[in-house]
Amino acid sequence: MIIDSSIYEIWFVTGSQHLYGEETLRQVASNSEEITKGLNASKHIPIKIVFKPIVKTPDEITNLCIAANSNENCIGIITWMHTFSPAKMWIKGLSLLQKPMCQLHTQFNAEIPWKTIDMDFMNLNQSAHGDREFGYMVTRMRKKRKIVVGHWQDNKVQKKLGIWARVVLGWNDLQNLKIARIGDNMREVAVTDGDKVEAQIRFGFSVNGYSIADVVKLVNAVTEREIDELVEVYASDYDLTPSLQENGKQRASLRDAARIELGLRAFLDKGGFKAFTDTFENLEGLKQLPGLAVQRLMADGYGFGGEGDWKTAAMVRALKVMNFDSNKGTSFMEDYTYHFTPEKSYVLGSHMLEICPSIADGKPSCEVHPLGIGGKDDPVRLVFNSPAGNAINVSLVDMGNRFRLIVNEVEAISPKEKLPKLPVARVLWDAKPDLETAATAWILAGGAHHSVYSQAITTAHMEDFADVAGIELLVIDKDTSIRDFKDKLNANEVYYHLFQNNL
Numbered sequence: 001m002i003i004d005s006s007i008y009e010i011w012f013v014t015g016s017q018h019l020y021g022e023e024t025l026r027q028v029a030s031n032s033e034e035i036t037k038g039l040n041a042s043k044h045i046p047i048k049i050v051f052k053p054i055v056k057t058p059d060e061i062t063n064l065c066i067a068a069n070s071n072e073n074c075i076g077i078i079t080w081m082h083t084f085s086p087a088k089m090w091i092k093g094l095s096l097l098q099k100p101m102c103q104l105h106t107q108f109n110a111e112i113p114w115k116t117i118d119m120d121f122m123n124l125n126q127s128a129h130g131d132r133e134f135g136y137m138v139t140r141m142r143k144k145r146k147i148v149v150g151h152w153q154d155n156k157v158q159k160k161l162g163i164w165a166r167v168v169l170g171w172n173d174l175q176n177l178k179i180a181r182i183g184d185n186m187r188e189v190a191v192t193d194g195d196k197v198e199a200q201i202r203f204g205f206s207v208n209g210y211s212i213a214d215v216v217k218l219v220n221a222v223t224e225r226e227i228d229e230l231v232e233v234y235a236s237d238y239d240l241t242p243s244l245q246e247n248g249k250q251r252a253s254l255r256d257a258a259r260i261e262l263g264l265r266a267f268l269d270k271g272g273f274k275a276f277t278d279t280f281e282n283l284e285g286l287k288q289l290p291g292l293a294v295q296r297l298m299a300d301g302y303g304f305g306g307e308g309d310w311k312t313a314a315m316v317r318a319l320k321v322m323n324f325d326s327n328k329g330t331s332f333m334e335d336y337t338y339h340f341t342p343e344k345s346y347v348l349g350s351h352m353l354e355i356c357p358s359i360a361d362g363k364p365s366c367e368v369h370p371l372g373i374g375g376k377d378d379p380v381r382l383v384f385n386s387p388a389g390n391a392i393n394v395s396l397v398d399m400g401n402r403f404r405l406i407v408n409e410v411e412a413i414s415p416k417e418k419l420p421k422l423p424v425a426r427v428l429w430d431a432k433p434d435l436e437t438a439a440t441a442w443i444l445a446g447g448a449h450h451s452v453y454s455q456a457i458t459t460a461h462m463e464d465f466a467d468v469a470g471i472e473l474l475v476i477d478k479d480t481s482i483r484d485f486k487d488k489l490n491a492n493e494v495y496y497h498l499f500q501n502n503l
Contacts, residue, residue, distance in 0.1 A: 002301030002324045003173065009050045010165060011068055011077045012036045015085030015134060017056050024124055028082045029054050031108040035080075035152050044155065044162035046325060047075070047169060054082075058089040065093035076100040076168040078161070081130030082108065083123070087137035094141055100168045100468045102146040102161065103138065105131045110151045144467045160460075167464040170318040173274070175204035177317060179303070179310050180273040182210050183282030186307035191448040194311060194398030202403060203469060205275075207310045210267075212278075216285035218270075219263025230258040234292075238366035238382060250378075253288065253368045257380035260286055261293035268302065275303030275313040280374040289374050291353030291381035292366070295425075298356035304332050305450060306354055311396045312450045316356075318465070319394070323456035329358030329386075333393065333453035338435065339416070339428070345435035346413070346428050349393075349453060353381045355425035359455065360384035369423035385419075386427035388412050392459060393431075393451040395442075402496050403469075406447040407462045408438050408476040412455070427453065432478045441476045441485045472496065 014032040016025060036051040055061045068074045076099050107127045138145055146164045150157040185193045196207040231254060234240065243250040268276060276297075280289055298304050301324075303317025312332060319330045332354055339346040352371060357364050364382035371379055388411075395406045410429040419426065431438035459475055466473035472492055476485070 003321050005046060005169060005324055007073055008075050008169060008172065009048045009073050010168070011050050011052050011074055013052050013064060013077050013079050014054050015079065015081045015130070016054050016083045017085055020083055020123055024083070025054060025056070027124060031082060032080070035108065038153060039158065039161065042158040042162070044158040045165055046162060047165040049078070058092060061090050061093035062096065065097040069096065069098045074099060075172040076102065078102045078104050079134065080104045080106060081127055081134045083126045084130045085134060087133045090134065090137055091141070094138065094143060100171060102148060102164050103131065103135060104152070104161070105147060105149040106152045106157065110153065144470055146464055146467065163460050164464050166322040167461050167468060170322040171465065171468050173321045174314065174318055177205035177275060177314060178271065178273045179205055179207045179313055180210050180268065180271060180276040181207055181308060181310055182212055182215060182276060182278045184209060184279065184308055186279050187281060189307060191397060192305070192307055192309035192450065196310065199311070202471070203314065205314050212283055212285060215264055215267045218266045219259055219286065222259045222262040226262055227255050227258045230262060231255060234258070234366055238364050241365065241367045244366060244368060244380070250368050253378060253380055256287045256377070257292045260288070260290045261296060264290055264293050265297065275317040277305045277308045277310050277313050279307045283374065283376065286376065288377040288379040289353060289371065291379045294354040295357055295382050298331060299358050304354060306332065306351060309450050311398070312448070312452060315394055315396050315452045319452050319454050319457050322461060323454070326456040328456035329356060330452060330454040330456055331356035331359045333451045334449055335451070344430070346430055347435060348426055348428050350424045350426040352424065353379060357382050357384065359386045359427065359453065360425070361387040367423060381423070382425060383423060384425050385415060386412055388414055389455050391429065391453060391455040392457060392462065393453055394462060395447040395451045397446050397448055399446065402472055404445065404472045404474065405462060405466050406442065406445050406474045406476070407459050408432065408442060409459060409478070432476065433480055437480055437482060438476050440482055441480055444485065444489060445474050
């Protein structure tokens, strides 16, 4: 299980004031409870929504925000002003609030009751301007939040709330995420490195280095019985090539791969790590590169980044938490090679070993093949194609004065022909709006050669994530033009320069 989402909750907070009398306040509370029940019944919202008593004074608001901060199970709050709630009451509470916030601009009734509407109805249902008063103060305080507008029973509204709920679930996971950097960064590589201290300040996750010897110690402690049991799982879950089957000439390689997986998993579990990196330049003591092990750990929800890429490892984990209950996958990815033709150009995404089988189209094949780098025995890996469909590629990069999140919308397609000699997992995609524009924009933005590929998460999720994290977002989609993209880059440079210097 990637994460137990049932223990987490989002608080539904309704603002009002004492001006309207006790009867109106009782109705406000009753309506808010009904909305909470309706949201909890929605198939689109995966996190429990918890009704909180109506807040009517500065002290009540402040105490609720403090309680939200200190409650480990609360991962965010949804605010709604059923009536008018004078926003100066919210200043202290909002200044203390550390949890993500969504402002739901809705009203209890969907339509105006034309024949019966009177001033009592108007006084009760004032969210049209109550939320504007509240919205001014949040904006005045320069606090990022999600704004969802529409009737609470509308599927579109519930879908947007569901996306935000998944994002704050992923964000909450990052606050406590420990990433093990086994070895260091691949030598002389720039984009996979970065400021780990600033990342912890911004995102919450910690990155610390460990020797491969710490892993090897646990690999060597694995028993033959444990290996036997795991090899049986391999035989059940994957199509083993004849050489890896029982009595096959490379059966020992499969057992070595199992030993590495068990030892690596033990190391991660012992340290409480949910994401990790390695580098093939520093794997002394392992018989082969941990290809199969990494693939299976990612399938179980661990984040991973190759060659020391801790930023991608963190994002793989975050996106996997966001789509914890989806049958669509998310994987570490690399833009590997291109297919250029006059009619259409495509990207073949892959990596030398570590692509997550959650994006496999069917049952993966478990194979062993030579690998020309690393100086190890031939490693075992899962080989597969990925299914067609819409997806995104996500890259988090350190720009020196800020973190930048880059998203390219793509459409995966079936390979044009069979790939009988390509011994790695792969996915072929059409980058939006086209490869030439997308690659130009990606390179202009400083996007990494590593990314997170997901068919479960969308640009809407990443937009919410960037707002929660307070980082820059650049989207490359069907509407992207290089001229406009350059203008956006230049404007962002000015904006973030001024923001950093508090001007």
